[in-house]
Amino acid sequence: MTDIHKPAERRRLSMVDVAAHAGVSVGTVSNVLNRPELVAEPTLRRVRASIKALGFVPSAPARQLRGGSGRSVGVMVRDIGNPFFSEVLPGIETRLSQEQLLLVLCSSSDSIEKEAHYLQILEQHRVPGILITPAGQDISHLVELRRRGIGMVLLDRPGADSQLCAVAVDNVRGGELAGAHLLALGHRRIAFLNGPSIVRQCADRREGLVKAVRAAGLDPGEVITEITLPALTPREGEAALELLPLGKGGPTALFCVNDTVALGALRGLERRGITVPHDMAVMGYDDVEFAALLSPSLTSVRQPKHQLGQAAAELLLTDARGDSGHWHQEIVFQPELMVRASTGA
Amino acid sequence: MTDIHKPAERRRLSMVDVAAHAGVSVGTVSNVLNRPELVAEPTLRRVRASIKALGFVPSAPARQLRGGSGRSVGVMVRDIGNPFFSEVLPGIETRLSQEQLLLVLCSSSDSIEKEAHYLQILEQHRVPGILITPAGQDISHLVELRRRGIGMVLLDRPGADSQLCAVAVDNVRGGELAGAHLLALGHRRIAFLNGPSIVRQCADRREGLVKAVRAAGLDPGEVITEITLPALTPREGEAALELLPLGKGGPTALFCVNDTVALGALRGLERRGITVPHDMAVMGYDDVEFAALLSPSLTSVRQPKHQLGQAAAELLLTDARGDSGHWHQEIVFQPELMVRASTGA
DNA sequence: CGCTGGTATTGAAATGTTTCAACTAGCTTG
DNA sequence: CAAGCTAGTTGAAACATTTCAATACCAGCG
Numbered sequence: 001m002t003d004i005h006k007p008a009e010r011r012r013l014s015m016v017d018v019a020a021h022a023g024v025s026v027g028t029v030s031n032v033l034n035r036p037e038l039v040a041e042p043t044l045r046r047v048r049a050s051i052k053a054l055g056f057v058p059s060a061p062a063r064q065l066r067g068g069s070g071r072s073v074g075v076m077v078r079d080i081g082n083p084f085f086s087e088v089l090p091g092i093e094t095r096l097s098q099e100q101l102l103l104v105l106c107s108s109s110d111s112i113e114k115e116a117h118y119l120q121i122l123e124q125h126r127v128p129g130i131l132i133t134p135a136g137q138d139i140s141h142l143v144e145l146r147r148r149g150i151g152m153v154l155l156d157r158p159g160a161d162s163q164l165c166a167v168a169v170d171n172v173r174g175g176e177l178a179g180a181h182l183l184a185l186g187h188r189r190i191a192f193l194n195g196p197s198i199v200r201q202c203a204d205r206r207e208g209l210v211k212a213v214r215a216a217g218l219d220p221g222e223v224i225t226e227i228t229l230p231a232l233t234p235r236e237g238e239a240a241l242e243l244l245p246l247g248k249g250g251p252t253a254l255f256c257v258n259d260t261v262a263l264g265a266l267r268g269l270e271r272r273g274i275t276v277p278h279d280m281a282v283m284g285y286d287d288v289e290f291a292a293l294l295s296p297s298l299t300s301v302r303q304p305k306h307q308l309g310q311a312a313a314e315l316l317l318t319d320a321r322g323d324s325g326h327w328h329q330e331i332v333f334q335p336e337l338m339v340r341a342s343t344g345a
Numbered sequence: 346m347t348d349i350h351k352p353a354e355r356r357r358l359s360m361v362d363v364a365a366h367a368g369v370s371v372g373t374v375s376n377v378l379n380r381p382e383l384v385a386e387p388t389l390r391r392v393r394a395s396i397k398a399l400g401f402v403p404s405a406p407a408r409q410l411r412g413g414s415g416r417s418v419g420v421m422v423r424d425i426g427n428p429f430f431s432e433v434l435p436g437i438e439t440r441l442s443q444e445q446l447l448l449v450l451c452s453s454s455d456s457i458e459k460e461a462h463y464l465q466i467l468e469q470h471r472v473p474g475i476l477i478t479p480a481g482q483d484i485s486h487l488v489e490l491r492r493r494g495i496g497m498v499l500l501d502r503p504g505a506d507s508q509l510c511a512v513a514v515d516n517v518r519g520g521e522l523a524g525a526h527l528l529a530l531g532h533r534r535i536a537f538l539n540g541p542s543i544v545r546q547c548a549d550r551r552e553g554l555v556k557a558v559r560a561a562g563l564d565p566g567e568v569i570t571e572i573t574l575p576a577l578t579p580r581e582g583e584a585a586l587e588l589l590p591l592g593k594g595g596p597t598a599l600f601c602v603n604d605t606v607a608l609g610a611l612r613g614l615e616r617r618g619i620t621v622p623h624d625m626a627v628m629g630y631d632d633v634e635f636a637a638l639l640s641p642s643l644t645s646v647r648q649p650k651h652q653l654g655q656a657a658a659e660l661l662l663t664d665a666r667g668d669s670g671h672w673h674q675e676i677v678f679q680p681e682l683m684v685r686a687s688t689g690a
Numbered sequence: 691c692g693c694t695g696g697t698a699t700t701g702a703a704a705t706g707t708t709t710c711a712a713c714t715a716g717c718t719t720g
Numbered sequence: 721c722a723a724g725c726t727a728g729t730t731g732a733a734a735c736a737t738t739t740c741a742a743t744a745c746c747a748g749c750g
Contacts, residue, residue, distance in 0.1 A: 014706050025730045030708060040728060055493075060469040061415065062706035064406040065735050072417075072449065072470075080438055083634075086431035093425055093452050097459070102466060104417065105450040107438050114442070121447060124405040125417075148400075234638055263638045270640055289428075290635050293579055293608045295615055359736050370700050375738060385698060407736035410705050 013056045022050035033058060064126065069149075072102035073316060074122040074130040076115065077155075080107045083260075083288050084305065085133075088155070091309020092131065099317060108135045116141070123150065129320035131155050131312050137198075139164065151320030155312050157200060162328040165319050167312040171201050174301045174335035175208020176215075178283050181299070181337055182253045183216045185344065187281060191251035192226045193240050193261050202257055205285065209255065225251055229261065237264025246272065252280060253343070259284035259291050262298055266342070277344035287338050296341035304333050358401045367395035378403060409471065414494075417447035418661060419467040419475040421460065422500075425452045428605075428633045429650065430478075433500070436654020437476065444662060453480045461486070468495065474665035476500050476657050482543065484509065496665030500657050502545055507673040510664050512657040516546050519646045519680035520553020521560075523628050526644070526682055527598045528561045530689065532626060536596035537571045538585050538606050547602055550630065554600065570596055574606065582609025591617065597625060598688070604629035604636050607643055611687070622689035632683050641686035649678050 015029045022029070024047060031038050032047040039047070050056075064070040075092060077085045089105075096103050104122065108115035115135045122130055129151030134142065139154070143163050146152040152164050159166030182190055192209060195202040206226070213220045227243055229236040237256060244250060254269075256262035262284030269276055276282050276296055284291055287302035311331050318329075360374045367374070369392060376383050377392040384392070395401075409415040420437060422430045434450075441448050449467065453460035460480045464487075467475055474496030479487065484499070488508050491497040497509050504511030527535055537554060540547040551571070558565045572588055574581040582601060589595060599614075601607035607629030614621055621627050621641055629636055632647035656676050663674075 012706090016706080026707085027709080027730055027732095028728085031729085034708075038728075043728080057465075057468050059410070059471060059706055060466075061406040061409040061471060062735090063708075065404070065410055065706080065737085066708045067735090070406065079435075081431060081435045083428065083431065086426060086428065089450075090424075090426045090452070093450070097452075100466070102470070103450050105434075105438070105448050107435070107442075120402075121405075121416075121445070123402050125447070126404060126406060263635060267638055267640065290608060293612055293639075295611070295640055357736095361736080371737085372700055372702095372739085373698085376699085379738075383698075388698080404736055407705090408738075410707085410736080411738045412705090 012059075013054055015056070015058070018047065018050050018054060018056050021054055022047045069126045069128040071100060072104050072125070072127055073151075073320070074104045074106060074118070074127050074132075076106040076108055076118060076130065076132040076134075078108055078110050078133050078135055080105065084156075084286060084303075087288065087305040088309040088312075091306040091311075092313045093309075094306075095310045095313035095317070110135050112136045119145065123148075129153070129316045131316050133157060149322070151316050151322070153312055153316045153319055156308065158332075159328060159330050162330060165315050165328055166330045167308055167315060167333075168331070169303045169308065169333045169335050171204030171335075172208040172211065174285065174303070175205035175210075176212045177208070177335060177337045178205075178255050178285065178301055179209040179212025180215070181339065181343065182255065182281060182283065183212060183218075185253075185281065187251075187253035188218070188223060189249075189251040190224055190253045190255055191244055192224055193237060193254065193256045193265065194226055194228055195232050195257050196228060196230070205257055229257075232258045232261055234260055234264030234267065237261035238268035239264075241265060241268040241272070246274065246280075254280060254282045256282070256284050259286045259288045259298065259300055262291075262300070262342075263294070266294065266296075266298070276342050281343040283343055292338070292340060294342075299340045299343040300338050302336040302338050304336075308333060357404075358399055360401070360403070363392065363395050363399060363401050366399060367392045414471045414473040416445065417449050417470070417472055418496075418665070419449045419451060419463070419472050419477075421451040421453055421463060421475065421477040421479075423453055423455050423478050423480055425450065429501075429631055429648075432633065432650040433654040433657075436651040436656075437658045438654075440655050440658035440662070455480050457481045464490065468493075474498070474661045476661050478502060494667070496661050496667070498657055498661045498664055501653065503677070504673055504675050507675060510660050510674050512653055512660060512676045512678075514648045514653065514678045514680050516549030516680075517553040517556065519630065519648070520550035520555075521557045522553070522680060522682045523550075523600050523630065523646055524554040524557025525560070526684065526688065527600065527626060527628065528557060528563075530598070530626060532596075532598040533563070533568060534594075534596040535569055535598045535600055536589055537569055538582060538599065538601045538610060539571055539573055540577050540602050541573060541575070550602055574602075577603045577606055579605055579609030579612065582606035583613035584609075586610060586613040586617070591619065591625075599625060599627045601627065601629050604631045604633045604643065604645055607636075607645070607687075608639070611639065611641075611643070621687050626688040628688055637683070637685060639687075644685045644688040645683050647681040647683050649681075653678060 015026045019026045019029045029047055032044055036044060093103055106118040112135050131153050133155045142152050154164055154166035156168055158168050194206055197203045210220045213223045227240050229240055254265055256265055262282055269280055274280050284298045284300040287300040291298040291300045360371045364371045364374045374392055377389055381389060438448055451463040457480050476498050478500045487497050499509055499511035501513055503513050539551055542548045555565045558568045572585045574585055599610055601610055607627055611627060614625060619625050629643045629645040632645040636643040636645045
């Protein structure tokens, strides 16, 4: 037994080993890797052969130590499980992978502490930039990080006072589109299943809806019945129906702040034998992937999620590069109304 | 103009600066950070004060250079957009964040080249481990990486010949559950909308279905009509209906390999005026979040996605730690049948 | 007073790169 | 043939940490 010993703890290979194997100096190996045009053809071949033969893999940390900031950017979302983010992420990934950047995914789970902790680790890692949907209202800590040289772009939230770059969709306009659509169909009593108004997106969509009603020369107070849900889930969407007078004189249309909420509402209406869109028109928001596939298919307000992600990544790239001439840019996308069966196409 | 000059390119602070500020050596600063119990109380306070005052943030790359492998693990999925992965990811994230590990998200987009490229970068970054749903059949490159000291766990795929750790759900059993359910309801002509059989999951579910039919003493060749879809999307699911004899003598039940496919099938059936479940029973697989919310609600086979992610992360942790005594462990979860309206509850 | 043991701190080596000034060898040119 | 040029290569410093042997100081003890 005693003569069985572990295989000698092989030290990881470094450029020194490659240099020795190829009979050149480390500087040359580095040149082969980074500026091959400086190296003579035969040497180039020899060194590359050695790299292959030994299975050498350069160390990113060592590179970064010398070179400054690294090649992975942070992406902080509030909840990875949310389908909205899963549809935004591909856009981000696409753009980042083009730049050979790694995507470090952090989920704050809506906790300020967790967010702060992740931010700290990201700073330690010397990431060149961070893409974030902040958990809280206050973004001063983000401005501070930006000041310390980390690129920073707000995702799906307007950049308060243009202190930071931001990418968002115009939620007021989206609410307006939805409202105008329902009014054009003749609805005069609209129930609005909204989320808590501290959530910026909810407040904005509401504002848009009100605007549309006013533009039609009507009184928002009479037309809109707003119900505030504690959470934006199907369950809450269904439960909210309890609070509505569903018979004669009740609302003829339902605007849900979210497709997920709309899902629950649809289910609840079906249970009660209320047919959509005949007895009640229903609208959602976000146009998530399955919205078009429900029966009845759901009228919704589309957000260009893939583009949103791509634009955010793009903006982060320029912010992280620190090009002077670049200041707090804000990109606002326009939402698009998708009319489908649930409002009577 | 000429007297306006950039603020002197502030060099990032290092432990040297902190040491100078606190009047101690760098070694002591390092001790304060890593082994505070070795440092005398007053010194500790003084150094900590300096760190705070200067706003010093230690450099992860430098740490890693000295210390060996880093604190971020790679997670490679085939497609971030896939709702299946978005439901697995939270499980992974939860576990990793407990260990203070960063999650580096890579999407191979089903391209072997892109996967290889990402793997290369991850190796350069000296990640301690990688969680991966491989794009291709061949996993020898993964075994090789494992041999070079990178923890490796297969996600949602059995570890071929136990060469690697793996976490998966028993797809054969899942197919069997689905088949048995439909047979118990009296269906004797079942259409199976499957994906390409090179995809392991598809082949396994098929095997389960066949097994169930045999177990009922019937001939799979007669009972099952299999249609192979080029891609697992709603569009293809709907298109597949064209290939089925839908009238009298045609199948009375539809087993879709995927909820997404089932979605398309449901839509197609509705268009054709075929009512579910009366004229045709429909089943999906995965039990994604909205399956229960479709109308009719979709019978499906649930996979414990959150647990799957958590278990995978757990396994990766032990594999990466390189505890000897740990070899190619394989965790297989059991799927669960969720009976709903689409098969006539 | 010299030793021992213990605690707190230090200084320097080591980690794996990149970069750059300096050097060499081989040519061309006047 | 000396001087100058070019292309290719080298060696060492720098990057920010960790670790560890060495040192300094002090108290207690024989």
